Amino acid sequence: xxxxxxxxxxxxxxxxxxxxxxxxxxxxxxxxxxxxxxxxxxxxxxxxxxxxxxxxxxxxxxxxxxxxxxxxxxxxxxxxxxxxxxxxxxxxxxxxxxxxxxxxx
DNA sequence: CACCTGACAAATT
DNA sequence: TAATTTGCCAGGT
Numbered sequence: 060x061x062x063x064x065x066x067x068x069x070x071x072x073x074x075x076x077x078x079x080x081x082x083x084x085x086x087x088x089x090x091x092x093x094x095x096x097x098x099x100x101x102x103x104x105x106x107x108x109x110x111x112x113x114x115x116x117x118x119x120x121x122x123x124x125x126x127x128x129x130x131x132x133x134x135x136x137x138x139x140x141x142x143x144x145x146x147x148x149x150x151x152x153x154x155x156x157x158x159x160x161x162x163x164x
Numbered sequence: 165c166a167c168c169t170g171a172c173a174a175a176t177t
Numbered sequence: 178t179a180a181t182t183t184g185c186c187a188g189g190t
Contacts, residue, residue: 066186086173089185095174100186102171107187120172127171
């Protein structure tokens with residue numbers, strides 16, 4: 060695997076560190092990369108990560124909603140997260156209070 | 165070669 | 178307190 064842009068590579072590295080049964084947000088990943096405003100770029104990296112073994116389903120937006128679910132398919136990420144023991148709320152959002160995980164420096 | 169779009173978030177007005 | 182605008186990096190058109 061060649062080293063793609065350090066930014067993408069770094070995002071993938073952090074996402075790969077997300078423990079099962081936990082979820083993280085774009086902002087926290089971006090913040091960990093010293094680019095809190097680059098949350099957009101984080102999502103872009105995940106799109107490029109579709110061909111990888113990255114648990115992108117464990118990455119949700121700030122509201123705990125599955126933004127990328129549309130790119131994958133309706134119900135795909137939800138099912139995967141439920142399979143890991145993650146609880147969803149009436150709005151279809153993950154309970155960040157219970158499952159929010161933050162990359163530790 | 166230049167402009168717009170894109171799995172978002174935070175700061176400012 | 179709420180609504181709006183800007184910032185971020187890369188890729189596609």
